[in-house]
Amino acid sequence: MSSVRSVVTPEKLLRPEVLALHAYHVPPASGMIKLDAMENPYLLPQTLREDIARLVADAEINRYPDAAARELKTAIGKVTNLPPGMDILLGNGSDEIIQLLALAVTRPGAVLLSVEPSFVMYRMIATFTGMRYVGVPLTDDFSLDLDATLDTIKREQPALVFLAYPNNPTGNLFDADTVLKIIQAAPGLVVVDEAYYAFASDSFIPHLAHYDNLLVMRTFSKLGMAGLRLGFLAGRATWLSQLEKLRLPYNVGVLPQLVATRLLAHHDVLLTQAEDIKLERTRLLATLDAISGVRAYPSAANFILFRVEKATQIFEGLKQRGVLIKNLNGGHPALIDCLRVTIGTPAENERFVSALKDCLHSI
Ligand code: PMP
Numbered sequence: 210m211s212s213v214r215s216v217v218t219p220e221k222l223l224r225p226e227v228l229a230l231h232a233y234h235v236p237p238a239s240g241m242i243k244l245d246a247m248e249n250p251y252l253l254p255q256t257l258r259e260d261i262a263r264l265v266a267d268a269e270i271n272r273y274p275d276a277a278a279r280e281l282k283t284a285i286g287k288v289t290n291l292p293p294g295m296d297i298l299l300g301n302g303s304d305e306i307i308q309l310l311a312l313a314v315t316r317p318g319a320v321l322l323s324v325e326p327s328f329v330m331y332r333m334i335a336t337f338t339g340m341r342y343v344g345v346p347l348t349d350d351f352s353l354d355l356d357a358t359l360d361t362i363k364r365e366q367p368a369l370v371f372l373a374y375p376n377n378p379t380g381n382l383f384d385a386d387t388v389l390k391i392i393q394a395a396p397g398l399v400v401v402d403e404a405y406y407a408f409a410s411d412s413f414i415p416h417l418a419h420y421d422n423l424l425v426m427r428t429f430s431k432l433g434m435a436g437l438r439l440g441f442l443a444g445r446a447t448w449l450s451q452l453e454k455l456r457l458p459y460n461v462g463v464l465p466q467l468v469a470t471r472l473l474a475h476h477d478v479l480l481t482q483a484e485d486i487k488l489e490r491t492r493l494l495a496t497l498d499a500i501s502g503v504r505a506y507p508s509a510a511n512f513i514l515f516r517v518e519k520a521t522q523i524f525e526g527l528k529q530r531g532v533l534i535k536n537l538n539g540g541h542p543a544l545i546d547c548l549r550v551t552i553g554t555p556a557e558n559e560r561f562v563s564a565l566k567d568c569l570h571s572i
Contacts, residue, residue, distance in 0.1 A: 226336050241528070242560050243533050243551075243553075245533045245535045247377070247405075249479075249511070253433070257478065261468055264468065268467055274462050276459055281299065284470045288476045290414065295417050295418070296446040296449040299460070299461050300456075303426050304334075308334050310398070310442075311334050311369065319340050320340065320367040321340045321369045324345050326543050327347075327373050327379075328402065343365050346543065351376065352383065353388070366397075369398050370399045370400065372391065372400070374409070377510065380513060380549075382410070389416070393420070395422060398448070400424045401424070401426070402426045403427045404430070405509070406427055407431060408490070409510065412425070417443060426443075427440065432482075433472070489554075489558055493552060493558050493562070494507065497515055500566065502517060511551060512550060512552060515548055520547060521536060523548065523565070524536040526564075526571070527561070532565075534549060536548060537549055
């Protein structure tokens, strides 16, 4: 006689830390001016798009991709100026690389340390990989608090430290000497997350050769390839060959490999778009600064953080007017009344500014 088993529910089966999580929220954006996710707003030149169409038409999508992604890695190596002896590991977006790093070091009590406020996936991934997350508050102007960070590192002995350079969602570039002191003091790996490198004036890639616990992570998402999902980790082969064991064999598909390789051959096109975005950033910052009631923070990335009274109402008002940005109010105590806008095209930015002014008058 078969015994009747009791009902299996997620509450009974899943780990409490998973049940307590909220999924990363991606709001619908159809028909909106989309300034919420740090995407590059520009399309590629027509000739390059046609080139890619031909490439995709001939792609062997009946085959698995090259698991080692040799051509793509060579293309990345060329545009990245890696110091000799450094290797690359590819991820399906850099989110996947954060997860892979956490999986590699997790064990009971292992700590992932970052700063607050910063990229929310550091905490989220620490939580679901069973690591203990520790966040060190930034100072009031969103700088690194060196003493507090060093004290916390000494106390918590983190296996993994993540520093976003420039930082998201604050947009600032931390002081490089302070970051170096943190790298020197950390007992484990320090990952400098350069997701926004294309809009910043500095990088830790040249430092890779000097620090045995440093890794640099980048993504091509902000440079015009968000839809391809492609990130990479650069560092010493001693680390990367170990981490490779955790990378799922075909994590970067045939089409992303082909298209990204071709796009990187036209890196100059993407960099020119990034330069245009930087010019717009300067213009938008000045415009926001001139609006009374708005406090905009300087940015080395492709977005601007700003503070405004009744931020959530402003956010909703912008949405009603067809402009989607990111509401950070309520997410972290240091981000009360903060909103984040991605730099769009000049026309999109104008639409955003006029909608914002409209909201400020009517709320
Ligand atoms: N790091 C930082 C600091 C980010 O802001 C983001 C995306 N918002 C990522 C990593 C992840 O980017 P992706 O997975 O698209 O490569």
